[in-house]
Every structure is written in C-alpha cells, then in structure tokens.
Amino acid sequence: MRVLSCFVALLIVVPLVATAQQSELPSADELKKALAEPIITDTTTQQEVEAFCEARVLKFPAEGAPELKTPEAWQKYIAGVRENVLQNVVYRGAAAEWRDYNGKIEWQDSIEGGEGYTIKKVRFEAVPGMWIPAVVYEPTKRSGKLPVFLNVNGHDSAGKAARYKQIRCINMAKRGMLVMNLEWMGMGQLRTPGFSHAKINQLDLCGTGGVATHFLAMKRGLDILLSQAAADPTRVGVAGLSGGGWQTIFFTALDSRVTLSNPVAGYSSFFTRIHYYSDLGDSEQTPVDLAANGDYAHLTAMLAPRVALLTFNEKDNCCFAAPHALPPLLAATRPVYQLLGKPTNLHDHINYDPGNHNFERDNREALYKVIGQHWYEGDSSFSATEIECAAEVKKGDELKVELPAENLDLQQLALQLAKSLPRGQATIEQVAQALRLPTEHRIAAKTSGEGSVGEIKLVRYQLRLGDTWTVPAVEFLATGTPADSKGTVILLADEGRAAIAEQVRQSLADGWNVLAVDPFYFGEAKVKNKNWLFAILMASVGERPLGVQAAQVQQVAQWLKAQRNAKQVRVATVGPRTSLIALAAAATDAKSIDSLRLQGSLGSLKEVIENGGTVDKTPEQFCFGLLETADIAQLTTLVAPRHVQFVEPSDRVKQELAGLAAVYQKLGQAFDPLAQ
Structure with missing residues (x-):
C-alpha cells in the first residue's frame, strides 16, 4: 500500500510580492549572470558517464576462468548468455509474439541478371504489417545442394542497389550460391523518416524490444x-559492411543456423567504444540492456566453432578502425576456438x-x-x-520491389x-522498476x-551523489536562514539553470x-562528447537516464531536508523533459518532495511517438517500458494528495488530466491540478 503524505498547501501562481520586496530583488540579468557561473569542469560529466558505463558492461571471462577450462563448461556458459540476450534484449513485449509470427511471403517478377544467374524480386513481412523488399540471385547452373548467403547492407542510402553489394551478390551467384540481397530499414526503398x-x-518506450525489428527482418530473410x-543448410553465410557488419555479428551470433x-x-567491444567515440553505435547497435547481458566480445565468441572472418580496415575514416577494434575481439575469441578444437575456423x-x-x-x-x-x-575450379x-550492376529502380501502400x-x-x-494504474514499485531507480542515497x-x-x-x-555523479547547484537565500523561509524550490529547466x-x-x-540544479544531461551537466550515444549506452548497461535523473532530484531533496533544514521542498520545472523527471522523482518518493510546479509538461508520453520524437533529441523520454507502466496521468496520480500544479497547461494536458480533480476530491481535497 502506498503511504499518502500529509496535506501540503495549495500551489498558486502569484505576482511578485511578499517576503523579498520586488525593489530589493536583483534583476533577471544579474541572476542570469550568477546562474551561469561554472561550478564543475566541462569534462566532469563526460568522465563520470564513461566510468558509470564501463563498470556495468558484462565482462568477458578471463582466460583460465571456469567457463574457458572445458568445452562443456564454455558451451553451457555461452548458451546462457545467448538466451539472456534473446529473452532480455530481443524478444521483449510484443516481439515475443512476433517471434512465432508466420509472415506472408510474396514473390514478384524476375529480371534478367547476367551470365549464370537470374534475379527474383520478393517481399516479406518481418513483423505483422511491416514488409521488407529483397532480391534473390539464383544460379542457373546447379549441381546438388547450393550454399545460401544473406547479404545485408549498412548505412548506405542506395540500400540494396549499392554497387559494392551488388558485385558481391553477383560473384556469389556466379560461384553457385543462392543469395539474398535485402533492404535495411532507413535505406534504399525504406529510406523514410518512419524507418x-x-x-x-x-517501441522501447512501449515495452517492446525495438531491435527485434532488425533481427526478425534478417531471420525471415534467412527463413526464405x-x-x-x-x-544446403550446412553452408549458410551472412556478410555486411558497417551497419551491415553490425547486423552480421548480431544476427549470426544469435542464430546458430549460420555457419x-x-x-x-x-562493431567493437563496448569496452572499446567507451574510449573510442567513433565506435559508439546508434540505437540498433546499442539496444536497451544488451551490454548488461552480453558484450560484443561475447557475441564474437558465440560464433565458435563456426567459420568466422573478422574484417576491419586499417585507416577507417568512419569507425571501428582495425588497430583498436580488432585486437580485443581476437584476444577474447581465439582461446574459445582453440578450446573447441577449431582454431583454423577463425580468420581475420x-x-x-x-x-x-x-x-x-x-x-x-x-x-x-x-x-x-x-x-x-x-574444388580446383574455385577461385x-x-x-x-x-x-551487370543494376540501377536502383531496376531492383525496386513493389510494397503495400500501407506498409x-x-x-x-x-x-x-x-x-x-x-x-x-501503476504502483510506486512498478514505476521504480521501469526507471531502474538507483537506491544510492549518500x-x-x-x-x-x-x-x-x-x-x-x-x-x-x-553535490556528489555516492561515488558516481556530481550535480552542480546554486542556492539563493531569500531570508536569513533556510529555516526562516517557506521552504526551498528545486528549479530545473530543459535549457539548463542559466x-x-x-x-x-x-x-x-x-x-x-x-536551489537551481542541472541534473545529468542538462545545462552544465551535459555530456561533452557524443552525448546521446552515451545516454543510450547507459540504457544498454541496464540503467535508465530518466531513473538516474529522477534519483538525483530525490537525493537533492533529501539533502535539503536533512542538511539544509528546508521546511518544504517543491520541485519546479520549465520544459517537458524536466517536467517528466520531476514527476518520476515525486511519484517514487513520497517523503522528500512535497509539491510540484510543472511548466510545459507533456499531457501524455504518446505525444513523443505521435510527434516523431527520437532518442537523439530527448533520450530520457524513451525509458524502456515506461508508457506500458505509467503515463503522465498515472504518474501524477501517484504524487497525489501532494499538490501538482500544471502551469499554462496545453490542450493535451487538459484532455489527458481532466479527471485528476476527482482523484484529489476522492482523497479529501478540493484541488484541481489544472487550475491557474
């Protein structure tokens, strides 16, 4: 049962009056200058987030560890890692149902290839209602069973029409292989904002593993x-460059049909990426909870004893340059191939x-x-x-596959x-679990x-929180001592405290x-380099940026009451992002935060999806499973009977939160959070 806090005075918006006379107050310009004075260095948060993530990536067993002493021990260990990744990263939420979905497959026309092969067009459902276009290269001369090869592409706008990819497919077909060249979301025919x-x-926000869409597209392609x-099911290959290289390692590690x-x-190890910023992957490369369940070193070693060729470029001008990316992967994987008696199956x-x-x-x-x-x-004829x-390379239009209008x-x-x-309606415990709310209170x-x-x-x-985060804050005293005031307002803003x-x-x-505060990722506490990529890495190591931010606000509130003798602690925000942080903090802490004043709050987390929001702009709003657990109205209900005031509420806020006055009335208070 949730313990309801005692009655807190009604928040109302009033003009400049009262204790500190307007004439005695500094001007806004003077305050802005004071707020902008630096408190931490510009690398403080960068160093802290790197250490935070590095400490939480699943470590690969050291050589001589029990997992690497016998083939049986290794197979048992790595099978557990594979299952954890599949269950805890890929097949979550609706993706568990998509896993067994028997999607439609529709073959279309064939086009002329070159000497020794033809090209057939096909489209298939990766998940219900989402169709993927592909072309299949079929050898015209066949002798027995044919090897099959899935060629995936990376971040190339040409998609399946990319020249280097077509040449690879053609060469394989001319060598007697059955080859699929499939489109990748966001590229080629699927190059749209929605992809x-x-x-x-x-999808993560809704509690469904978003990375499953990528995985299932490859799985369905190989099924075909x-x-x-x-x-020939004994000769099954996958290859790809860049994002295609990520697809290759992620899929082939987890699908044992690939040989x-x-x-x-x-790709590279998460431990490598933390220190080589060029390697920090985007959403699909850094899916929620992957790093907590398996590093890319684990995925590479999962290939053993199957044939693997790890290809890297010496002077890579994008990412994953050979000198730093390859050695750690080989160091982890070679002992496994040796242990399993197949050292010659690992190539680089x-x-x-x-x-x-x-x-x-x-x-x-x-x-x-x-x-x-x-x-x-x-086979002496193979070269x-x-x-x-x-x-024989085709133009993009020639390889175009007709897709459903409502794809x-x-x-x-x-x-x-x-x-x-x-x-x-969620409980405090359920919201805390969705936030992965830290329990550190020092x-x-x-x-x-x-x-x-x-x-x-x-x-x-x-403000040093445990051994992890430093939160910069500026305290302004309206009266002689904190005990003489009404209390303390913790002020947060999307644009930072300045x-x-x-x-x-x-x-x-x-x-x-x-107390003007910059929580993690805001104002002076921004991550200096690759900020959103480190935010999604935090989610990949099993934490949640929103949970970290909410916990920081809670701990600051606790400090104000315990150390600064604040009578009341109110959290006031400016902007939809910090408003969500404040709601999450207050919903899961009934003791330290007495009231909220939210300016610019969302009415629903669904607005994030409806407006086409992306994690690179507002990473904390994509907390995995939060919308499945609680929306803005449910979070506000958990804060009641403490007062929440929505300042200048939007029409969506009014629509979604119209019933909150009844919630307060039921709790014995005649209070409307939307009243101005």
Missing part, C-alpha cells in the same frame, strides 16, 4: 533462403588499400577465399579472384502498440563558492529559497 533507426526507441528446395559469418567494419583480415571504410575488392576477395577454403575444399561484372514503419508500429497503453556537498546578488546570498555547490532567472526571481519574491 529512421532512432525510431526503434519508440533455407526454404528453397536447393538450399559462416563475415562482419566488415561493423585487415584492409590496407584503400584502408578506409569499405567492402571493396580486397575485402570481398578475402571473403571469397574463406568461402573457398571451407565450402569448396578440393577467390573477383569475377568482373561491372556491366507499416517503425513509428506506425509504435503508435499501434501505444494505443492500449498504459495497462492500468550525498556529499562541497561548497565551490559563496557570494551575493544584491541583497540575496548565494552558495554554489558540487535559463531560469525569472523563475528564480519569482520564487525569491514569494519567500522561498531556491
């Missing part, structure tokens, strides 16, 4: 290849010419060589030299899921400067002390 990879986080009568894997310049190749981000001839021929070594052993086929994209899938959410305040603005005393603090001078002035005039 942007950052949109998979909209293996369903062909001529397919030969060639990821090209597509470094491209020096051109050495940039590529899957050009040298890298392709390295793949053909490995294919010949393992699939065509003893790893690329077959010239430039004249669902990632955003439309999320909108479908959101319709039935949240499931009901806080140490270090004064970094004192002074005054006119007649108002100010103190600057570095943007809330007017709100500071209003609160001082009303007789409140003010």
